[in-house]
Amino acid sequence: xxxxxxxxxxxxxxxxxxxxxxxxxxxxxxxxxxxxxxxxxxxxxxxxxxxxxxxxxxxxxxxxxxxx
Amino acid sequence: xxxxxxxxxxxxxxxxxxxxxxxxxxxxxxxxxxxxxxxxxxxxxxxxxxxxxxxxxxxxxxxxxxxxxxxxxxxxxxxxxxxxxxxxxxxxxxxxxxxxxxxxxxxxxxxxxxxxxxxxxxxxxxxxxxxxxxxxxxxxxxxxxxxxxxxxxxxxxxxxxxxxxxxxxxxxxxxxxxxxxxxxxxxxxxxxxxxxxxxxxxxxxxxxxxxxxxxxxxxxxxxxxxxxxxxxxxxxxxxxxxxxxxxxxxxxxxxxxxxxxxxxxxxxx
Numbered sequence: 001x002x003x004x005x006x007x008x009x010x011x012x013x014x015x016x017x018x019x020x021x022x023x024x025x026x027x028x029x030x031x032x033x034x035x036x037x038x039x040x041x042x043x044x045x046x047x048x049x050x051x052x053x054x055x056x057x058x059x060x061x062x063x064x065x066x067x068x
Numbered sequence: 069x070x071x072x073x074x075x076x077x078x079x080x081x082x083x084x085x086x087x088x089x090x091x092x093x094x095x096x097x098x099x100x101x102x103x104x105x106x107x108x109x110x111x112x113x114x115x116x117x118x119x120x121x122x123x124x125x126x127x128x129x130x131x132x133x134x135x136x137x138x139x140x141x142x143x144x145x146x147x148x149x150x151x152x153x154x155x156x157x158x159x160x161x162x163x164x165x166x167x168x169x170x171x172x173x174x175x176x177x178x179x180x181x182x183x184x185x186x187x188x189x190x191x192x193x194x195x196x197x198x199x200x201x202x203x204x205x206x207x208x209x210x211x212x213x214x215x216x217x218x219x220x221x222x223x224x225x226x227x228x229x230x231x232x233x234x235x236x237x238x239x240x241x242x243x244x245x246x247x248x249x250x251x252x253x254x255x256x257x258x259x260x261x262x263x264x265x266x267x268x269x270x271x272x273x274x275x276x277x278x279x280x281x282x283x284x285x286x287x288x289x290x291x292x293x294x295x296x297x298x299x300x301x302x303x304x305x306x307x308x309x310x311x312x313x314x315x316x317x318x319x320x321x322x323x324x325x326x327x328x329x330x331x332x333x334x335x336x337x
Contacts, residue, residue: 064221
């Protein structure tokens with residue numbers, strides 16, 4: 001099925017969870033990433049149980065602490 | 069509306085000629101008050117552009133002194149400023165750019181004890197801090213005080229920002245519920261940052277302040293803008309307020325600003 005990851009269409013097997021996508025995409029600091037699916041936030045505790053569907057749009061948002 | 073001197077008409081002519089700004093917009097800028105927290109990589113360009121734009125009163129808060137390792141990106145300070153308080157060094161630069169404006173320099177860390185008083189007199193706040201404790205504090209204080217602000221963060225070749233306006237889109241805590249533990253995510257002093265990244269993102273923060281003040285265009289509310297300079301890609305990620313957010317949600321548990329433990333970016337320069 002197609003999943004849109006950070007704006008890019010990708011092919012992933014059916015039954016893909018947010019957690020398995022995070023691992024497959026090699027996301028940095030995985031414990032602390034914020035994930036949105038179709039513009040709605042997914043709680044960290046629900047990553048493993050959230051199954052993605054065809055054409056879901058997933059965004060990874062990262063802490064950026066710099067500024068000074 | 070105040071009447072402009074010939075010198076003002078000339079100084080601000082490139083603003084005044086803009087349909088979206090005009091004399092009315094420039095008048096609003098001259099009467100506006102913006103607080104910039106952090107006179108560093110983000111705060112430097114933001115403060116310089118807002119000074120040049122003629123924002124009537126600018127507050128600049130920073131407790132640190134200028135160090136040699138700052139100068140790769142903090143363009144508001146120069147080599148002769150090493151050792152001087154950053155707030156004072158920044159004030160001198162801003163007044164040199166535009167002697168018309170009033171600059172209030174606060175040589176202090178922003179904490180739960182002073183944040184509400186500091187921002188009380190300002191219309192808009194720019195978060196140019198370098199640690200999560202300060203970023204969450206500024207977010208909470210602005211949400212509680214119903215004060216619009218620009219959030220930003222930079223690291224390596226990356227940056228992100230969004231604008232919070234009360235009742236309009238998510239706050240920082242909607243996106244990131246609470247700070248990561250120390251050393252869980254890389255900081256600038258550990259991971260590095262390209263100086264121009266502060267220029268890109270800090271200038272966009274100034275742009276948001278100018279748009280907020282003049283009413284031009286649409287603000288970056290309800291979206292996080294991310295910049296990946298290695299790929300030279302900007303992306304706008306649409307986001308919504310989280311109803312269970314601890315501070316801006318329907319039943320907030322945070323009703324007063326509080327301090328998290330020591331800043332993250334604290335290793336030697």
